Amino acid sequence: MQNKLPKRDEVAKELTWRLEDIYDDESKWEAELSKVNEIADKMAAFQGKLSESAQTLLDFCKLNEELTLFLDRVYGYAHMREDQDTANSKYQGFHQRALSAYMGSAEKTAFMNPEVLDLSDEQLKDFFEKAPELGRYKVMIDEIRRLKDHMLNSEMEALLASAGEMQGASQKAYGMLSNADLKFPSVKDSKGEEVQLSDGRFVPTQMSKDRELRKNSFETYYAKYAEFKNTWAALYDGEIKGRIFEAKARKYNSAFEAAVDRNNVSPAVCDNLFESIHNNMDKMHRYVSLRKKLLGVDELHMYDVYVAMLPEFDMKVSYEEAKELSLKALAPLGEDYLAVVKESYENRWIDVIENEGKRGGAYSGGVYDVHPYMLLNYNDTLNDVFTLVHEMGHSMHTWYSNKAQTILDANYKIFVAEVASTTNEVLLYHYMKDNAKTKEEKAFIINHFLDSFKGTMFRQTMFEEFERKTCEMAEAGTPLTSEALYNVYLELNKQYFGEDMISDEQIGWEWCRIPHFYYNFYVYQYATSFAAAVAIADRILKEGAPAVEQYKKFLSSGCTQDPVSLLKIAGVDLTTKEPIDAALAVFGEAIDEMEKVVND
Known part of the structure; x- marks a missing residue:
């Protein structure tokens, strides 16, 4: 970096x-x-x-x-x-x-x-x-x-x-404050050297093996967000009040009901997710215990969440290497799929590295009658490789739908938007795990998959609980003060991470930095999509061409059916808890495999 x-x-x-x-x-x-x-x-x-x-x-x-x-x-x-x-x-x-x-x-x-x-x-x-x-x-x-x-x-x-x-003013103001106006000081690593902190560099510093850098980065980063706690609370309150206003105007019982109905999805799908996650919270706590054990720390802190559980092993992947890996991992999807991926690399569809003032994170966007585009902030980490194939999945979903449908029918609903991206990630995981050269590398890859489950199935569901709880508070007339938001978030963090995790006081301010809280109940769909993607990738790898053909039909269908029906084309039924429970079972199996690899 x-x-x-x-x-x-x-x-x-x-x-x-x-x-x-x-x-x-x-x-x-x-x-x-x-x-x-x-x-x-x-x-x-x-x-x-x-x-x-x-x-x-x-x-x-x-x-x-x-x-x-x-x-x-x-x-x-x-x-x-x-x-x-x-x-x-x-x-x-x-x-x-x-x-x-x-x-x-x-x-x-x-x-x-x-x-x-x-x-x-x-x-x-x-x-x-x-x-x-x-x-x-x-x-x-x-x-x-x-x-x-x-x-x-x-x-x-x-x-x-x-x-x-x-x-939209709250979302716009949030974006300008977090991306353009918020400036972070440098922090020191264990050698006393200065490292410039930024929104885009926060997670890479949290992935560092240097625990002092992680701790200093964590405390400094959230201290900066906490300086503006009342502003963040006012912006979030404005976002929530806007949703409530529109939901009431449109005669919905709640803002959440209005949001999911816009995507033609039943609230029961999200309720199924909550029930399955809470019933499987023991797996999350088992993951946290494994992380504490492998890191060899007396106390596991929130600044120990992103670092690999194998402190003696590291894996850096250049952008050029990441492109090659993506082509090998996505090969099961066929030559026609790979041809478009190669075109995106050769013809500059991607904005790759971070620069001053650049929007943080990553996304896939684009223009219907041109082609998709991807924004990255690539920093040579394994996580960045997965982000690349994730955004490529979005872009390929868009590309297939745009080619098959009119502009009005190509715009697939948000509910299915994360399926193609996560399917790509699962395929990359299996390829890299199966082709690992050493047991340390294999464990490192499994570590990433476990972290993806933690970050997607559990963390995004926790985000959704925060969003729903705080929206219900506002609907009941409870003021969304910075203190109230802090308390809700910190309590959820403790519930999800369990007793083996020290929920540091700074983590209560994490809600301030999550842009998806301005996307109107978007985040639970990461979790349902992850569950669907695990099932789809499994079918592709086991069944081959027939499953790939059905999957591409799904990718090409845009919004021509309701989202749950579209997923049935690819073999997944989210009207039941079965796909979610099955995905969480895979999480448990991956923990078993991780324990076996590191103990051999």
């Missing part, structure tokens, strides 16, 4: 994404931004007319598809430009203008859903018969009508749409 972050213009070109594939001249971005407003104005002229004739509805739907394409490019380009350097005022402006255009068009076209809902079943059937081209928009129309009980009249929908940009 470099001691100093490079500036954006100091990063090697081949390690940056080529956003010129979207706009090779930013005057085209300006022109298409104007086009967004023009199309939205044309659509606004249809207000009150969608029931007039099949042709009128078809003409409107065509404009809506065109608007979606332009918005996808305009917004996608702007937010990726800003993310590569969040302190760049020019692209801050681009992002703000694109967001305003998005919200403005939503406001101008807010009448669409109420008017589509006002159509009778007989009238709509007649429209489809008179204008067969409307079939192109059937999935979109059916989805609108599915939410009929929660749609408002045109005037109220327009009001809610206009409030959308305001409701």
Whole structure:
């Protein structure tokens, strides 16, 4: 890890994404931004007319598809430009203008859903018969009508749409504070050397074998977050109140019910997850005990969570090596799959390393009629290799859906969004474990898999419990003060990690740094997706071509069915607890295997 972050213009070109594939001249971005407003104005002229004739509805739907394409490019380009350097005022402006255009068009076209809902079943059937081209928009129309009980009249929908940009203010402010404005001091390692701390470097320092560096980094990092505890609490409170406002407006019983219904998923799926996790908490506590034993410490602290359990072994993987590993691990998915992966490497679909002001973490995004993009902050760790294949899974899901579906039908629901990414991770795990050269390397790989289970099945469920508990507190009228949020989080941490873990007081501030708490009940889907991915990867490795074919059909299906039904295509039924319990059984087996390897 470099001691100093490079500036954006100091990063090697081949390690940056080529956003010129979207706009090779930013005057085209300006022109298409104007086009967004023009199309939205044309659509606004249809207000009150969608029931007039099949042709009128078809003409409107065509404009809506065109608007979606332009918005996808305009917004996608702007937010990726800003993310590569969040302190760049020019692209801050681009992002703000694109967001305003998005919200403005939503406001101008807010009448669409109420008017589509006002159509009778007989009238709509007649429209489809008179204008067969409307079939192109059937999935979109059916989805609108599915939410009929929660749609408002045109005037109220327009009001809610206009409030959308305001409701996003908390998330935006959180992003600017955490990515652009929050600066961390340097910390000292055990040799007294200074190491620059940043959001992107926090986890790498926590993975260091230098326990003093881990401790200093942990305490300094969370002390900085705690300095702004009241600001973080106010931002989170604003986020939650926005959700509650919309849920009440749309006549839902709770904000959580509103969030899962948007994805066409039953709350029972999340409840099944909670029940299975709590019934298997002994496995998590067993993992923590194993970690304490292998690290050989008298007390296990929260700054001992990320470091490998095998302190005598290390594994660094360069980006070039990671690319080669990914191609070997993903080979079971076929040559057509690998061809696209290779194209992403050769044609700069990926922004690879951290630079000053760059957004932390990693994600896959992109533009429908161009190709997916991936943002990384690669630091040569084993975790970074898994992050690469994780984001590649997202991108391949997007690529397959975009190739098979229209832009309106390609946008798969969040509930299934983490399945392809995690399937890739499980395939990489099996490949690396099976090809490990020594028992130490094998144990190191199993260590990573165990940590992935801990971080995904357990940690994300803990996050979801925090989000649900605090939202329920707000719905009951309990103020979301920094102290209240701290206490809820610390208590959950103790429950999940068990008695062998010292839940250091600083960990109570971890909620401040989790961006996913601004994603409206997103995180439980990491856990359900992980369970589904374990099952899918197992089928691919055991059954071969038939399972791969079914999996690619799932990848290509976009949002053409509800998410739970889509997963059934790939052989997973999340209406039951069976996939979750089965995945947790695999976790227990991996602990057994780890104990065997290290004791041989």
